[in-house]
Amino acid sequence: MPHMRLSLPGQLPMAPDDSGPARSPSPGVSRRPAQSAGEGSPEPRLRLVALRSALAGPFDLSLAAGTCAAIAGPSGSGKSLLLRMIADLDPNEGDVFLDGRERRGFTAPAWRRRAVYSAAEPGWWHDSVPPHFPPGAARELARALMPRLGLAATLFDSPVLRLSTGERQRLALIRALALDPPVLLLDEPTGALDQDSTAQVEAVLRERLAGGTAILIVTHSPEQAARLGQQRFRMHERRLESA
Amino acid sequence: MNPILLSPFDVAIAAVLILVDAGLSLALRLGLHRQLVWAALRMVVQLVLVGFILRTVFALASPPVTLAVVLVMVAIAGREVAARPEQRLGRFGNYAVGGSAVAIATFLTAILALTTAIRPQPWYDPRYAIPLAGIVLGSVLNGASLALDSMLGGVLRERTAIEAQLALGVPFYQAIRGLLRASVRRGLLPIINQMSAAGIITLPGIMTGQILAGMDPLEAAKYQILLIFLLSGGAGLAAVVVVYLVAFRLTDDRQRLRIDRLTAKG
Numbered sequence: 001m002p003h004m005r006l007s008l009p010g011q012l013p014m015a016p017d018d019s020g021p022a023r024s025p026s027p028g029v030s031r032r033p034a035q036s037a038g039e040g041s042p043e044p045r046l047r048l049v050a051l052r053s054a055l056a057g058p059f060d061l062s063l064a065a066g067t068c069a070a071i072a073g074p075s076g077s078g079k080s081l082l083l084r085m086i087a088d089l090d091p092n093e094g095d096v097f098l099d100g101r102e103r104r105g106f107t108a109p110a111w112r113r114r115a116v117y118s119a120a121e122p123g124w125w126h127d128s129v130p131p132h133f134p135p136g137a138a139r140e141l142a143r144a145l146m147p148r149l150g151l152a153a154t155l156f157d158s159p160v161l162r163l164s165t166g167e168r169q170r171l172a173l174i175r176a177l178a179l180d181p182p183v184l185l186l187d188e189p190t191g192a193l194d195q196d197s198t199a200q201v202e203a204v205l206r207e208r209l210a211g212g213t214a215i216l217i218v219t220h221s222p223e224q225a226a227r228l229g230q231q232r233f234r235m236h237e238r239r240l241e242s243a
Numbered sequence: 244m245n246p247i248l249l250s251p252f253d254v255a256i257a258a259v260l261i262l263v264d265a266g267l268s269l270a271l272r273l274g275l276h277r278q279l280v281w282a283a284l285r286m287v288v289q290l291v292l293v294g295f296i297l298r299t300v301f302a303l304a305s306p307p308v309t310l311a312v313v314l315v316m317v318a319i320a321g322r323e324v325a326a327r328p329e330q331r332l333g334r335f336g337n338y339a340v341g342g343s344a345v346a347i348a349t350f351l352t353a354i355l356a357l358t359t360a361i362r363p364q365p366w367y368d369p370r371y372a373i374p375l376a377g378i379v380l381g382s383v384l385n386g387a388s389l390a391l392d393s394m395l396g397g398v399l400r401e402r403t404a405i406e407a408q409l410a411l412g413v414p415f416y417q418a419i420r421g422l423l424r425a426s427v428r429r430g431l432l433p434i435i436n437q438m439s440a441a442g443i444i445t446l447p448g449i450m451t452g453q454i455l456a457g458m459d460p461l462e463a464a465k466y467q468i469l470l471i472f473l474l475s476g477g478a479g480l481a482a483v484v485v486v487y488l489v490a491f492r493l494t495d496d497r498q499r500l501r502i503d504r505l506t507a508k509g
Contacts, residue, residue, distance in 0.1 A: 087410055088497050108498040113412030123407030125421065175411060 043100030045214035046115070046183050048086065051094035056081040056238035058094060061216075063231070065099075065182075068205070068215040070229030071240070072222065078238035079218040080120065083185040086216070087117035098182065115183040120191060120218075122172030124160045129171065132160075133178055142178040149174065149200050165192045173201065177208070184208065186217045190224065202227060246456040258283070301370050309369040313349075313376045320384045321345045324485075327388045330395040332492055333504040340488040341387060348383045348481035349376055356473050378449070378470060379477045382434060386478030390430035390485040395505065397422045398493060405500050415498035416490065423486045430482025434475045441471060 045065040052058040056078040063069055071079050085092040088108055096103040096115075103111055126132060133139040146153055149170045155163065163171065169192045176184060184205075190198040205215060205228060219225055225232050225243075234243040261283045265276040300308055324341030331337055353376045357363065363371040398405070401422055408418035416423075441447050442464075449470055453463040493501055 089406060089409060089499055091495070091497075091499065091501075091503075109409075109412045109414045111412075112410055116412070117410040119403070119407065119410065121403060123401075123403030123405070125401070125404040125408055125418075172407075175407075179411060 043097070045099060045212070046086075046216070047095075047097040047100075049095040049097070051082075051085055051092060051096060053081070053085055053090060053092040055090075056085070057092075059085075059240055061240065063183075063214045063216065065212040065214055066209050067230045068209055068217060068228045069231040069233060070225035071216065071218045071233045071235055072220065072225055072243065073235030077235040079235045080187050081238070082235070082240070083117050083187055083216065083218065086183075086185055087112055087115055089117060113179055114181050115185060116176040116179055116181040117185040118172055118176040118187060118189060120187040122168060122175075124168070127159050127161070129156050129158065129160060129163075132171070132175055138178040138180075141180070142174050145174045145177055145204065146171075148204055150197050166194070166197060169193065170197065170201065177204065182213060184213055184215045184217075186215060188218055188220065191220070198224070297369075297373065300373065304369060306367050309367060309372055312369070312373055313353075316377060316380055317346050317349055318342065320349075320380050323384055324387045324391055328392040328395045329508050330399065331506050331508055332395070332489070333506065336489075336492050336504070337391070340485055340492070341391060344387045344391075344481045344484040344488060345380070345383050347484050348387070348477045349379050351480060352379050352383070352473050352477040355476075356469070360469055375473075379473055382474035383477040383481040385433050386430040387481035387485050388430075389433070390426045390482035391489065393426035393429040394422065394486050394489040397426060398489075398500070398502070399505065402500065402502055409498065409500060415494045415500070418500075419490055419493075423490060426486045427479070427482045430485070431475075431479055434471075434478045438471055438475065441467070447471070 042065070044062040045067075046061070046063040048059050048061040050058040050060060059082055061069065071082070073079055081090065084090045086096060088096075088103065088111055098106075098111075098114055106114070124132065130139065133142045143153065143156060146156065151167060151170055151174075155167060155171070160168065169189065173186070173189050176186070186205075189205075190201050193201065202224070205217075209215060209228075215228070217224075217228060219228075232243040233240045235241075261279065265279050268274065268276040268279060296312075300312055321338065321342030321344075324345060325337035328337065332340065353372065354366075356375060356379075357366045357372060361371055361375070366372075398419070405418045405422070409415065437447075442450075447467050447470075450460075450463045450467040453466060454460055458466075493504060495501055
């Protein structure tokens, strides 16, 4: 698969603070360099530089490993557009870096396995649950995560159509978590959940943060934003504002 | 072989049936008589015209003229394929997809048949090439049209499911594989039905025609079998070309689903 972009951005990638991003020749071999290794100034896990499209932006954002940014804002203000652009699901310009490595150095599927977008309304492409998880380690991880999010293990074998909205939402989150990505882009992951389930989801997310994952979360709940987000933003007319 | 030639009077007798239909429409207030008579007139004019054109083209026996006739037929079929779906691919995509699928499938199938099975001398003799291209085109048109409609409608319906897979790092062609398969299947169903029903429910048109024209029924059956194989091949090929061309147009170099390239008809 070619992974060059149609149009190169007008400007060069901005010079980083230190000597330069580690340009690994083979993207994706080691993807979780210890941010606590004591190097001078580690690259942020996720960095956006003038990320924009015809519909939204430009966005600039720097998210360190193990931190979470919460985005609030009215419907249609561009929150989902931002997450989709980072995941490269919509056409966009500008630069995105993962641990200092440019997005365009990854094939699109390889990038999306590292910056996993979980939509507010998850899609399902099979009648039963298991085919939504790649067989092997990821499926085992998914099974292990289910009780932690308050889902009965038997749900794994029931038809998707018989699951409740909240159950589907948690399963969709598990789909993303099962890939164990360094960056999670979560669009209202607890929108359909009650308080207890929300607390369970947040506990798992906190665990991921402690493991170095960077999380960008869209949430309508100021409490959730306060509980999870080291950085808090408000999307206003398709631009990010610090909240 | 001594076909019984029809006189204009023989044809006129059959036309009485159309008038009977029109009378029924009037009596039962179906409001169809005008449409019916108009369609019958159109049919007569079109077929007589085609008969004259073919007679001229056969007499000319000129390869460029034969090719031109086939190309016009292909273009009309391609346009039909493009016009059928409710959605439009950007930059005249429907026409590009429909036209190339119809052309590729028709030419490959017809040339294969002319150079291997039927083998007239020369192989591009218009008396064989044009009717063969025509009958293959009918099947190709069906296959391509159904496949295109299924692809364009399906991609809208299954958008969230496809994008959910993309978001989890599934490659584009894997994420739409189910839709590709369903669309090719849809394109092939009519010809599969035709094959299983052939001879039992209906006597296929070519075979009927040849028997009426005085050919031995078994010889006519062999001809029909060959033709149905050609029709299946053409329809399958057309459906496959359509779904891959559509898939190609609905993605980009970053394996996105470019639903923005699809617009509603109108």
